[in-house]
Amino acid sequence: ETGVTQSPTHLIKTRGQQVTLRCSSQSGHNTVSWYQQALGQGPQFIFQYYREEENGRGNFPPRFSGLQFPNYSSELNVNALELDDSALYLCASSFGGLAREQYFGPGTRLTVT
């Protein structure tokens, strides 16, 4: 059984640029949720994808967008990066949507300068 993987591990971007983060879900899971974890804080829910459709969204602006592919892997895209977007971005996979048992990847550390 393969766990949740994320790429890249780290990246540095400049304010105003765009970034794409990737997540491969755990085998057998059809749901991917994305979270933003700022330094010293708990993860905050960005959105969830279930069967390739957005299935709920937290309090994040539209410049945060996503995609889920037929193999249930997912991308998080952030446009017009701001300094406050610097954070650890976590992907979690689960089965069946809803806020049930989720398995997290190691995260992508994004630094915006």
Added chain:
Amino acid sequence: AQSVTQPDIHITVSEGASLELRCNYSYGATPYLFWYVQSPGQGLQLLLKYFSGDTLVQGIKGFEAEFKRSQSSFNLRKPSVHWSDAAEYFCAVGAPNNNDMRFGAGTRLTVKP
């Protein structure tokens, strides 16, 4: 919407001592409750979960938690702490009818030799 509070930002215990980390939630019905652990620079690992049934839940690494509806609490306990337990601990609450999992701000555990 549901919410969760972890009253203790930082706790220090001696190796071999018992541990209790506090978690209080806000939700109108029976929530889904989770404890996760995060080592520095890592993703979150699920320690245990509560959906329904027995209010005392056993998890991995010797941890347990007790759901107390009357106190809206889900405290995490371990009878004897090991140095390797030093990490950040997050309590999270989900609801049966949505996909928005809310995390507390976390409690950082330091273990003294």
